[in-house]
Structures are given as structure tokens and as C-alpha cells.
Amino acid sequence: MSEQQHKKGLTLFEKIWNKHVVKTIEGGPSVLYIDTHFIHEVTSPQAFGGLKKRGIGVFRPQQIVATADHNVPTLNQHLPIKEELSRVQVETLKNNCDEFGIELYGLGHPYQGIVHVIGPELGVTKPGMTMVCGDSHTSTHGAFGSIAFGIGTSEVEMVMATQCLMQSKPKLMRINVEGSLKKGVVSKDIVLYILSVISASGATGYAVEFAGSAIRSLSMEARMTICNMSIEMGARCGMIAPDQITFDYMKGRKFMYTGEDWDKHLAYWKTLYSDADAVFDAEVNIKAEDITPMITYGTNPGMGIGVCGHVPALSEIDEKEKPSFEKSIAYMGLEAGADIKGKKVDYVFIGSCTNSRIEDLRMVADFVKGKHKAEDVEVWIVPGSKQVEAQAKEEGIDKIFEEAGFMLRQPGCSACLGMNEDKIPAGKYCISTSNRNFEGRQGPNARTFLASPLTAALAAVTGTVGDIREHLS
Known part of the structure; x- marks a missing residue:
């Protein structure tokens, strides 16, 4: 050097x-x-x-x-x-x-x-x-x-x-999220909000480090959701500095170091942070209190709004962006300027590498316990692994889902990408905890709203897009 x-x-x-x-x-x-x-x-x-x-x-x-x-x-x-x-x-x-x-x-x-x-x-x-x-x-x-x-x-x-x-070494960006999250706002909302601010191409060519007090407050599973979707903003990769939350999560896992090996590696891991005088090519600052429960309305993950917001009016769209915007909302069967809240959904998919971990399933189970799904909504809950599936059964989460009329399926990518049997029918609306809402992503002519597990769970129970904050005590 x-x-x-x-x-x-x-x-x-x-x-x-x-x-x-x-x-x-x-x-x-x-x-x-x-x-x-x-x-x-x-x-x-x-x-x-x-x-x-x-x-x-x-x-x-x-x-x-x-x-x-x-x-x-x-x-x-x-x-x-x-x-x-x-x-x-x-x-x-x-x-x-x-x-x-x-x-x-x-x-x-x-x-x-x-x-x-x-x-x-x-x-x-x-x-x-x-x-x-x-x-x-x-x-x-x-x-x-x-x-x-x-x-x-x-x-x-x-x-x-x-x-x-x-x-080739990418450029470096840091996205700082400072402050405290409001009730009903979870990590999926953070990353959808960031995407709505910087766009689906806003981090192209960069390696992104997510930092700030709001990021440090998150569990490992919540941090994974954010890094998972860094690719959706065009980033080469996304990362978060390891800390005590990281080390506590890792300890005792099947292929983790033990004894002196653990101590030796831990000493190195504790050096893995950006130095105070480190230089980034770009920095983005986000206030955690500005983030509300989010949902997408279009056909890329950057087309997101708060669930109480509206699809942008044509006057709010840059002239050069109007053709792709109009094509996108036509595919989605939406109108410029329309509210998203109250929109009817047909399918709810809770799963994918973004939101299929045990914390996601617990979050959904806590909300739906004692409730039942809307009659005309089909709900698929797909655990991310056999271990998540086993844990859900051990905790009785599968029984809560069963009583709510949900189906706990077996592990796989499922309806995230329409490459398997789990496809959303043409023209139907799916509120999904996955990472992409591209045209045909969940099946030919399927229409996808991306949202958090909590917002998806609410849609499963009510049959429409809603604001989870109105339903939390």
C-alpha cells in the first residue's frame, strides 16, 4: 500500500x-x-x-x-x-x-x-x-x-x-439513516423509502455502505433485508459494519468458529468499520422519522410511495420519464394521481430472500393471531429454509397461520420470480414481500405491489392495501 x-x-x-x-x-x-x-x-x-x-x-x-x-x-x-x-x-x-x-x-x-x-x-x-x-x-x-x-x-x-x-473496484457510497423509526415501520420500509428517494438506478456503479443509528438499531435479519435490495438501486453490493448484534447472531451456528478460532476472528472482525476519516465518493442522508409504511405502485422497485400517498400525477413526472411512467401504470392498471390505499388485492405472498426469515414469520403471526384472511384473497407463506420452517412449527406459528386461513408452504424462491409452479395469474394483484415488481416477474401479466411483511399481512386480512399504523395498539 x-x-x-x-x-x-x-x-x-x-x-x-x-x-x-x-x-x-x-x-x-x-x-x-x-x-x-x-x-x-x-x-x-x-x-x-x-x-x-x-x-x-x-x-x-x-x-x-x-x-x-x-x-x-x-x-x-x-x-x-x-x-x-x-x-x-x-x-x-x-x-x-x-x-x-x-x-x-x-x-x-x-x-x-x-x-x-x-x-x-x-x-x-x-x-x-x-x-x-x-x-x-x-x-x-x-x-x-x-x-x-x-x-x-x-x-x-x-x-x-x-x-x-x-x-474492477467500484465507487463508494454511504447511505446514512439517522434517528428512530416510527411505529409500524420496519426494514423493508427503510429500503423502499431509500429507493423512492434515489431511484432504481441511484447507486449504479457503487458499493453501498448503510450506516447511521437507525441501521445500527436493526436485528441481523432486518439488516439482511436492506442489503438484499441494494442491488435494486443499481449497487454492486451493499454492506453494514459488523457489531455486537452481528457477533451475537453468529455465535454457535453450525459452521461458525469456536473457542480460540472464534476469539482470533472476532478480534479481526472488530476492526471492520469505516474509519472516521474515510472518504466516500457519494453520501446520502435519510431521516428515519420521515419514513412511513411503504408500497410500490409501478414496475421497478424505485417507484414507491407511502401507503397513504398517491400515484404521482403526470405533472409530478419529468418530461423524459413520462413515457415509461405511463407504460408502467398502464401495466399495473392504475391511474396517475390515484390513491393507493384501499386498492383491492387478490394474492399475498410472504417469502423470498428478502423477507422469509423467522423474524418475518413471527411479525406476521403476531399481527394475524386471532384474525382471518379476507375471503377472496389467496395467501402464500413460504419460509426461506427448512430450518425456518422447522422453527415456525416449533413455535406454533404454522397453527396461527392455519387458523387465519393462510398456507405455510415448503422452502423455496416461490412466487418471487415465476420460474416454478407458484405463479400469480395474469391481471391479478399480488402484495409481495419480495424484491422485484418488474413486468411478468411473478408470472405473465401479474401485477405486483412490493411491501413489508406487516403491510402484506394487513392486506391478507382486509383484502386491500392499508396503513398498518391504524391497526397497531
């Missing part, structure tokens, strides 16, 4: 990046060492095929974690998968993992689940690491103070073959 670099403090990102750079090509990218590589059934087959074609093996199979999540059914997982493409992909993953000596948490395994849920809960995800997966929401793991990002299929093959990756 040059004397010039010693003169200023380092950001959290720089501390981890510098430790993992194998070499830097002058005027070009760096060769970055990758600590952990997650794979699943959708983006790995071509990469394995490439290795076979070249006649080479996986360089460090013990640093790969494999699971089936995107295309798996969330009912009757003990039966053969009905959809042919899904069945072939899941079987191919199993065969490839067998051939290359990679441990697989496939259907039926007690650790199976959405890749970004099982990594943290198993203690695979740790501060200071570099982590990749052929999935854009790999940014989730940055909640632990790691550099975690999605990669393309050719890059999956590169990491399998070398445990390294060619990467």
Missing part, C-alpha cells in the same frame, strides 16, 4: 477489498480472491458444462455451498417435480455436485433453502469475506460486513476453476 493511501482512513469496503486483491492489472481490473461461492440449480449447469468441456475440475470444492431453491416446488417436495425444466435443473445440480465433490443441500435435506437465507443461518456467512453467487441478491450477505455480489454464468465457471474473479 502506498504512503499516500496510508494518509487517509479506509472504508469498510476498502479494508476487505485490499485484503483479497491477488494482483491488479495496470489500468484494468483486479484479480480478487473469493472466500465462498454459493451455487444453485439455475446458473450453475452451463458453468459445470464449461469445466467438463475444458477437462478441468473445481479448484476448491470445499469453498462452494450448493442448494436447490429457484425452481423447486413449495408443496409436496417429497414427490418428483412436475415441471420438466425444474426437474431437469434440480437433477443436474445433484449430478454435478456428485461428480465434482461439492456438498449439496438438496430437496429433503435439513439445510435446504434459499441460498441467501441458509448462508447466514448456517454460519457460512462471516464478516470480512468475499462471497459470490450466480444470483443478483447475493448482496444480502453484506449485512455481516462482507463484500458479496452476484455474478454471471461465465464468472461462476471462472470462480469454480480458480477461486478468483476479475473485478
Whole structure:
């Protein structure tokens, strides 16, 4: 490191990046060492095929974690998968993992689940690491103070073959959320609010660190929700400095360090924060008290408003943005200037790598206990992993859901992305705790409102978009 670099403090990102750079090509990218590589059934087959074609093996199979999540059914997982493409992909993953000596948490395994849920809960995800997966929401793991990002299929093959990756260092942004959250406002509302302020492209080209007193007050599961959606603002990755909340969450998990190893790593992890004199290329400041329960109205996650707000009027939209805005609200069947509150919904989906952890399910169960779903609404609750499912049953959450007329399904990505059997029918409205509301994301011509688990739970009970604050004591 040059004397010039010693003169200023380092950001959290720089501390981890510098430790993992194998070499830097002058005027070009760096060769970055990758600590952990997650794979699943959708983006790995071509990469394995490439290795076979070249006649080479996986360089460090013990640093790969494999699971089936995107295309798996969330009912009757003990039966053969009905959809042919899904069945072939899941079987191919199993065969490839067998051939290359990679441990697989496939259907039926007690650790199976959405890749970004099982990594943290198993203690695979740790501060200071570099982590990749052929999935854009790999940014989730940055909640632990790691550099975690999605990669393309050719890059999956590169990491399998070398445990390294060619990467250009991104610019650095810090988003500070200071103050106390109001009643009924949760982490999903924070990230949807940030998106509404900076837009779905507002962090393009940046690694984003989320900081401030409101972020530090959050649980690990809530922090994961925020880092999960950093990709939705165009960021390369999102991260939060580890602290005592992080260390308490990690301790005792299946693949976590113990004894002297734990003490040694903990001493290092405690150095992972942005120095007081660290320099960011951009900073955004948000007041926590300005955030209300949020919902999207359009077809990208940046098109969000408070649930008591209205779809923007045409006069509020920049001239160059009007064509895409009008196309978006036409797809959604909404009118410019209309209120969103009171809008009828047909489906409620609570799940995905954004909001399918035990805290999310507890939040929903606490609200719906003693209530019943609206007659004309179908509710799908999909846990993020077998461990979340087991915990929900142990706590009696499944019984609360059953009495409310909800269905607790089996783990998988489910209706987040319409690649499996769980699709929202054309023209129907779904209030979803997932991360994307793109056209057709949840099924051809499905219409998606993104919201928090609390706002989704309220819609399940009332059948309409509402303000959770009016229903909390």
C-alpha cells in the first residue's frame, strides 16, 4: 500500500477489498480472491458444462455451498417435480455436485433453502469475506460486513476453476439513516423509502455502505433485508459494519468458529468499520422519522410511495420519464394521481430472500393471531429454509397461520420470480414481500405491489392495501 493511501482512513469496503486483491492489472481490473461461492440449480449447469468441456475440475470444492431453491416446488417436495425444466435443473445440480465433490443441500435435506437465507443461518456467512453467487441478491450477505455480489454464468465457471474473479473496484457510497423509526415501520420500509428517494438506478456503479443509528438499531435479519435490495438501486453490493448484534447472531451456528478460532476472528472482525476519516465518493442522508409504511405502485422497485400517498400525477413526472411512467401504470392498471390505499388485492405472498426469515414469520403471526384472511384473497407463506420452517412449527406459528386461513408452504424462491409452479395469474394483484415488481416477474401479466411483511399481512386480512399504523395498539 502506498504512503499516500496510508494518509487517509479506509472504508469498510476498502479494508476487505485490499485484503483479497491477488494482483491488479495496470489500468484494468483486479484479480480478487473469493472466500465462498454459493451455487444453485439455475446458473450453475452451463458453468459445470464449461469445466467438463475444458477437462478441468473445481479448484476448491470445499469453498462452494450448493442448494436447490429457484425452481423447486413449495408443496409436496417429497414427490418428483412436475415441471420438466425444474426437474431437469434440480437433477443436474445433484449430478454435478456428485461428480465434482461439492456438498449439496438438496430437496429433503435439513439445510435446504434459499441460498441467501441458509448462508447466514448456517454460519457460512462471516464478516470480512468475499462471497459470490450466480444470483443478483447475493448482496444480502453484506449485512455481516462482507463484500458479496452476484455474478454471471461465465464468472461462476471462472470462480469454480480458480477461486478468483476479475473485478474492477467500484465507487463508494454511504447511505446514512439517522434517528428512530416510527411505529409500524420496519426494514423493508427503510429500503423502499431509500429507493423512492434515489431511484432504481441511484447507486449504479457503487458499493453501498448503510450506516447511521437507525441501521445500527436493526436485528441481523432486518439488516439482511436492506442489503438484499441494494442491488435494486443499481449497487454492486451493499454492506453494514459488523457489531455486537452481528457477533451475537453468529455465535454457535453450525459452521461458525469456536473457542480460540472464534476469539482470533472476532478480534479481526472488530476492526471492520469505516474509519472516521474515510472518504466516500457519494453520501446520502435519510431521516428515519420521515419514513412511513411503504408500497410500490409501478414496475421497478424505485417507484414507491407511502401507503397513504398517491400515484404521482403526470405533472409530478419529468418530461423524459413520462413515457415509461405511463407504460408502467398502464401495466399495473392504475391511474396517475390515484390513491393507493384501499386498492383491492387478490394474492399475498410472504417469502423470498428478502423477507422469509423467522423474524418475518413471527411479525406476521403476531399481527394475524386471532384474525382471518379476507375471503377472496389467496395467501402464500413460504419460509426461506427448512430450518425456518422447522422453527415456525416449533413455535406454533404454522397453527396461527392455519387458523387465519393462510398456507405455510415448503422452502423455496416461490412466487418471487415465476420460474416454478407458484405463479400469480395474469391481471391479478399480488402484495409481495419480495424484491422485484418488474413486468411478468411473478408470472405473465401479474401485477405486483412490493411491501413489508406487516403491510402484506394487513392486506391478507382486509383484502386491500392499508396503513398498518391504524391497526397497531
